[in-house]
Ligand code: SF4
């Protein structure tokens with residue numbers, strides 16, 4: 091095996107074997123180098139094989155400058171086949187995304203046209219086992235001759251079928267192996283399934299392709315057949331001698347070479363051979379599409395041929411060679427001599443000729459079975475994308491003009507969904523499924539869904555509808571325009587990008603779905619145009635749209651209450667979730683760029699795990715208690731029915747009327763009982779009803795006077811904040827020191843003063859949960875004295891503010 095390795099991915103096995111073979115077998119004798127301009131430029135095949143680097147884009151261009159003509163193998167004394175190596179290198183380059191060049195676009199477009207539905211036609215008469223396959227160039231340049239050949243062949247083959255199609259040799263030569271196999275394989279399979287056993291070709295390139303890749307058929311050129319059936323021409327006045335150009339693709343096929351010479355001689359011409367002929371023939375310059383990237387090398391071959399022709403008329407049996415050499419020489423196709431054809435057509439008229447010829451053949455071939463190519467990838471171009479664009483624009487205009495847009499007001503949508511009763515979720519999902527494809531905004535639909543179905547079912551229906559909508563738009567773009575886009579992505583950079591999208595496209599989907607700034611509707615279509623596999627796209631869309639959907643729907647479900655002046659829990663949760671989701675990409679970026687961490691010691695890990703378990707258990711208990719109080723308070727209330735219990739309940743949402751009743755209730759109380767009630771009020775507020783407007787201070791100062799009321803409520807606040815600090819100390823207090831230990835840094839000792847005063851500042855805000863202040867103090871391990879001072883100051887300010895804004 092070759093010692094050439096790739097850093098990115100393994101070499102194709104065929105290439106690795108050829109590299110090893112060429113490095114081992116080629117002696118570097120230079121015989122082929124003397125014959126070939128390309129090898130004179132880059133060195134012997136052994137040298138090229140040794141210096142090959144599959145990861146270097148520049149090294150991958152070299153192989154596209156070889157004409158794949160095979161002269162080197164014809165002259166090599168040790169039997170090396172360099173053209174096979176260079177073809178494999180082309181395939182490797184294509185696999186790696188280095189093998190697409192803008193310069194090849196024209197030829198690939200020509201091939202695409204040849205395989206399109208409009209230009210192809212298969213006509214098989216009853217009992218047909220042989221077809222005539224004229225290729226692309228002959229029907230375009232010589233439609234009359236093509237027709238005459240078919241008619242002539244049918245005289246001895248009455249069931250002769252006809253196939254107008256392209257053998258896709260351009261793709262073959264450009265290393266587009268996958269495309270070539272798909273297209274040619276499909277054609278061969280169809281012919282085989284319809285009983286075809288023999289193929290008569292007019293183009294030497296088709297001859298090579300059929301002989302090499304469809305050995306199940308007997309492939310022959312029409313020249314061999316015609317040489318056998320045409321009578322000798324009546325001898326005329328001796329014409330000037332001609333010389334024969336053998337196309338390089340049939341250098342090793344003696345039958346077509348002899349048949350062509352026979353036909354030339356039959357026309358009365360004398361043949362004078364050139365120095366390079368038959369197995370040692372030269373490339374006309376068009377081989378391997380070299381002219382696109384290395385026009386000098388292509389011209390070099392043409393000039394060599396011109397020199398050898400030495401002013402004589404050249405006869406060839408390849409319409410492509412005739413066309414190419416015709417730019418500098420007098421060239422005839424052998425069939426021009428046989429059928430006395432007029433001047434061949436060139437340029438755009440060749441396409442018209444092919445279409446007209448197709449129509450003629452449709453009339454004269456007694457076909458029992460016909461078809462036109464409709465396999466994917468054989469499309470003729472922009473028709474489908476343009477059609478798609480037209481339909482989309484028409485649909486959008488229609489939706490807008492019909493006034494359906496007015497229903498996109500959240501209020502109207504809400505009414506619409508509500509009117510559908512139990513099938514409302516289905517209607518909602520259906521609307522969401524089609525809206526992105528019609529470029530309708532999803533925001534009002536989501537808002538309406540959130541308010542109609544609530545935060546939980548709103549999320550479920552929205553994520554289903556939004557994912558379906560994203561998939562529909564994606565599939566429309568994929569079906570309508572992906573092929574066209576793929577064809578435009580000529581150039582190694584674009585091709586590489588496209589290939590990378592196929593492998594890592596889900597990351598792009600994840601990123602853009604997490605950030606609500608990217609336009610949802612456009613993205614769906616855009617992803618459809620890339621190579622990302624559909625299942626990958628659908629799953630990534632669902633997963634990564636979920637956080638944003640939860641955040642947005644939770645927030646939107648609170649908007650109705652907000653409009654009525656009620657700030658609900660969903661409002662805060664929604665805001666927090668939206669901020670959190672927006673931060674995810676930044677967190678991911680930070681996580682990716684962070685410095686590698688030392689391994690966490692086992693003792694530290696265990697300590698952190700215990701902490702995490704304790705926090706999770708406490709949080710779950712607190713959430714359970716909170717939920718139970720919220721849900722079953724009425725039941726406890728009915729059972730216990732004590733005034734204290736009622737007042738505790740109303741303490742967090744006292745109205746003015748209730749406030750007066752509460753004051754009357756407090757007034758006769760002993761000091762101890764009043765302090766107890768203040769404590770329970772603060773506890774309930776802190777742990778069960780955070781963020782509720784607390785009127786306790788107002789009630790206590792009205793009942794006992796300002797100093798005593800402030801003392802009751804402030805003292806209770808201090809106790810609650812202290813309990814919270816203990817809780818915080820237990821849950822969070824060890825985290826910072828452990829973190830510093832883990833990072834190998836010095837802990838923040840003594841605790842900075844700003845931490846204590848921040849706790850005081852938080853405590854000073856009326857309604858701010860004292861639980862948060864306690865957690866803060868505990869988490870920072872703020873010393874007791876400083877904590878009490880900060881909290882006391884904060885609570886005094888809080889109560890004064892409460893009284894001031896009463
Ligand atoms: S195939 Fe033709 S162009 Fe390529 S190296 Fe051989 S002789 Fe030269």
Ligand code: SF4
Nearest residue numbers: 116117119120122166
């Ligand atoms: S003729 Fe054959 S052995 Fe000599 S340099 Fe060319 S490939 Fe190598």
